[in-house]
Amino acid sequence: MKKSLLLFLASILLVLGLVVGCGNGEEEEQMTGNNGTSDEQPDEGETEDSLSGSITVLHHRTDINDTLFRDYRDAFNEKYPDVTVNFEVMTDYDGQVRTRMSTEDYGDVLMLPEVDAQEFELFFEPLGTVEEMEDEYLEITTSSYEGTVYGIPTALGFPGIVYNKRVFEDAGVTGLPGTHDEFIEAMQAIADNTDAIPYYTNFAAGWTMTQFESNVTVVAGDFEYYDVNRLHTEDIFAPGMPHYDTYRLLYDVAANDLIEADPYTTDWELSKTMMGNGEIGAMVLGNWAVPQMMEAAENPDDIGFMPYPTDADPTIIPIESDFTIGINRHSNNKEAARAWVDFFVHETDYATEAMGGVSPVRGEALPSLLEDLGVEVGNVVPTPVGEEGLIGDIDNLAEIGFWEPDFKLRIVEAAIGNRDESFDDIMNDLNERWNTARETVLD
Numbered sequence: 001m002k003k004s005l006l007l008f009l010a011s012i013l014l015v016l017g018l019v020v021g022c023g024n025g026e027e028e029e030q031m032t033g034n035n036g037t038s039d040e041q042p043d044e045g046e047t048e049d050s051l052s053g054s055i056t057v058l059h060h061r062t063d064i065n066d067t068l069f070r071d072y073r074d075a076f077n078e079k080y081p082d083v084t085v086n087f088e089v090m091t092d093y094d095g096q097v098r099t100r101m102s103t104e105d106y107g108d109v110l111m112l113p114e115v116d117a118q119e120f121e122l123f124f125e126p127l128g129t130v131e132e133m134e135d136e137y138l139e140i141t142t143s144s145y146e147g148t149v150y151g152i153p154t155a156l157g158f159p160g161i162v163y164n165k166r167v168f169e170d171a172g173v174t175g176l177p178g179t180h181d182e183f184i185e186a187m188q189a190i191a192d193n194t195d196a197i198p199y200y201t202n203f204a205a206g207w208t209m210t211q212f213e214s215n216v217t218v219v220a221g222d223f224e225y226y227d228v229n230r231l232h233t234e235d236i237f238a239p240g241m242p243h244y245d246t247y248r249l250l251y252d253v254a255a256n257d258l259i260e261a262d263p264y265t266t267d268w269e270l271s272k273t274m275m276g277n278g279e280i281g282a283m284v285l286g287n288w289a290v291p292q293m294m295e296a297a298e299n300p301d302d303i304g305f306m307p308y309p310t311d312a313d314p315t316i317i318p319i320e321s322d323f324t325i326g327i328n329r330h331s332n333n334k335e336a337a338r339a340w341v342d343f344f345v346h347e348t349d350y351a352t353e354a355m356g357g358v359s360p361v362r363g364e365a366l367p368s369l370l371e372d373l374g375v376e377v378g379n380v381v382p383t384p385v386g387e388e389g390l391i392g393d394i395d396n397l398a399e400i401g402f403w404e405p406d407f408k409l410r411i412v413e414a415a416i417g418n419r420d421e422s423f424d425d426i427m428n429d430l431n432e433r434w435n436t437a438r439e440t441v442l443d
Contacts, residue, residue, distance in 0.1 A: 052082035053333040055340060058107035060093035060323070063269075063292060064354055072348050076340060083336045092207065104330035108337040111154065111323035114403055116396070117145040117389040124150040125327035125334060127341070137345075137360050141382050142321035145389070151324025152341060153360035155288070155351035158317045158370065158377075159214035162289050163282040164275055165304045167196045171281070176306045180249055183309040187258040190281040199253040200271055200280045201412055203263035209408035211284045212246055214320070217380055219246045221312025224381040231383075231391055234438070237431040244427055247411055249309065250284075251423040254415030263412055272296035276303070284308070287369060288322065288355045307375055315375045319358060390441060398437035400430055 061069065065087055073085045090096045094113040100106040101113075101123055115123060120143065127133070127149045133140045143151030171190040177183040187198035202208035217226045220242035230236060237243050253259055260266055274280045276297030283289070287305060294300035307315050325344060327337045344350065351359040358366060370377055383391070395402050410426055413419040 050082075051080050051336055051339060053336050054084040054086065055108040055331070055333050055336050056086045056088055057340060058088050058090070058093075058097060058110035060090060060111060061354065062089045062091060065089040068350070068354055072344065072350070075347070076343050079343065080336070080339055083339065085340065094207070104328070106328055108328055108331040108333055109325065109340050110328060112143050112151040112326050116392050117143075120145045120150040121148070121329075123329060125329045125331070125337075126150060127152060127326065127338075136362060138358075138362055139319075139321040139360060139379070143324040143326065151326035152345050153321035153323075154325050154345065155322045155355040156319050156358035156360055157286045157288050157322045157355060158319050158357070159211065159218065159286050160284075160308055160317070160373075161282050161306050162275065162285045162293055163304050163306060164196070164278055164280060164302050166299075166302045167194055167278050167281045168304075170194050170278075171196075177309050178307075178315065179309050179311050180245070180252075183249065184252055184256065184258075187253055187281065188256065191258055194281075196279055196281050197260050197274075198258040198281045200266065200274070200283050201250075201254070201259050201263050202266050202268055202271055202283065203260075203409065203412055204266040205268040206405040206409070208268060208283075208285070209250075209405040209412075210403050211286060212250055212408060213402055214286060214318075215284065215308035216242045216246050217318040218308045218316060219310045219312060221310065221314070221316055223316065223318060223378050226318075226380055227383045227391070228381050231387060231394075231438075231442075234435055235431050236434055237427040239424075239427075243430075245310070246308075247408070247427075248423065250408065251411050251415045254412045255423075259412075259416075263416070278302065286322075287357050287367075290356045290369065291354065305369055305373070307373055317370065317373060317375050317377050318380045319370075319377060320380050321360070322355060322357065393441045394434065394437045397440060398430075398433035400433055 059065070059069070069087055073087075076085060077083065088107060093111065097106055097110060097113045098115070101115075106123075112124065124143075130141055130144050130147050130149055133149050133152075137152060138156060139153050140149055142153055143149065167190060168186065171186070171193045173186045173189050177186040190196055190198040217223065220226065222229070225242060233241075235241065254263075271280060271283065272292055273296045275283065275293050278298075290303060290305055293303045297303050307317060325341050327334055327341060331337050346361060351357055352364075352367065356367060356369060358364065358370075366377070401407060407426065407430060410419065411423065414421050414423060414426060
């Protein structure tokens with residue numbers, strides 16, 4: 001690093017103004033109202049006293065729906081006493097919400113699922129322009145298209161690995177593994193010297209497997225790679241490329257029998273307790289998982305967080321938007337919905353306490369967790385104007401699923417011998433799909 005971490009972080013704060021945990025089951029909390037909408041559309045210029053009606057908020061935080069989210073609602077109702085807020089919380093959030101988006105019934109306020117940027121205007125209410133909002137919010141372009149914002153980040157997060165310090169210590173692992181080989185050696189030491197599962201895939205949950213994709217930027221060692229340079233790169237799954245090296249780690253821990261005995265029976269909620277009790281060594285998860293693991297731990301200080309192991313020098317940590325929050329364009333109570341969005345982003349501690357991350361509101365401090373890692377921190381360079389959505393178009397045409405669990409599950413199944421293909425077979429297949437689709441989209 002050219003400067004000390006403190007100076008680097010301070011520069012980020014000056015220049016920039018400075019991801020989800022899910023649980024089991026689907027839950028709908030209805031207090032009053034007519035399925036989360038109001039028959040009457042509030043007039044423009046509603047005041048806090050006059051704003052009324054009922055809204056339904058869709059979200060994915062099953063773990064805090066009955067605690068923090070109720071606290072948020074109570075505080076909101078102190079400000080807007082005549083607005084009824086209903087929560088619907090889901091396990092497979094992206095999948096379930098996208099299914100509901102084939103109708104107009106997907107709440108009034110929601111965490112935006114994965115949708116092509118070109119389709120934002122079909123589903124979500126415009127919240128303002130990038131030009132109007134970029135001075136107030138970080139990463140405001142995350143859910144924007146052609147200069148219009150459709151979602152505000154709920155938090156800024158960063159990827160890495162959650163681990164149990166006591167398990168590492170009992171295994172004789174001194175110092176954090178910084179490279180691929182060092183990480184495999186650490187997992188092997190846990191297998192040899194403890195009763196803990198070295199690496200827990202959380203295979204059965206599916207969505208947990210997508211956490212690897214967040215670390216491609218780390219492995220690339222380049223904040224411009226993911227959203228800028230990748231579009232103009234062939235053979236992104238070839239050996240030595242960031243995607244190949246990122247997913248090789250997943251294959252190797254599984255192929256070396258360093259994962260749970262039966263990946264098909266993993267349990268996300270149970271894994272939190274297992275990690276806290278010292279029954280698991282490590283899991284690839286973002287900073288958002290740290291508060292959940294600490295809450296489930298016998299000793300919260302046992303829970304640690306490390307950068308994803310990489311041969312890149314220096315090691316970088318990208319700060320990116322987690323879920324963005326927006327409004328259903330078909331909502332019958334958009335004024336109350338917007339009041340909840342603004343309240344949630346500005347007046348709750350969701351970003352820092354529930355997510356252990358960075359507030360999207362400019363000027364807020366960085367969490368100590370980032371400072372303690374001693375790495376280079378920065379923002380992923382956004383897609384240039386005019387190229388928005390092109391990587392998504394390639395992904396859809398190629399049916400790769402960068403942010404879907406499919407090929408990650410395929411890698412694990414191949415590694416444990418349940419598929420008759422090698423890691424390179426899978427990478428070659430994905431590479432061919434990428435190259436073919438890229439040529440078509442960019443032609």
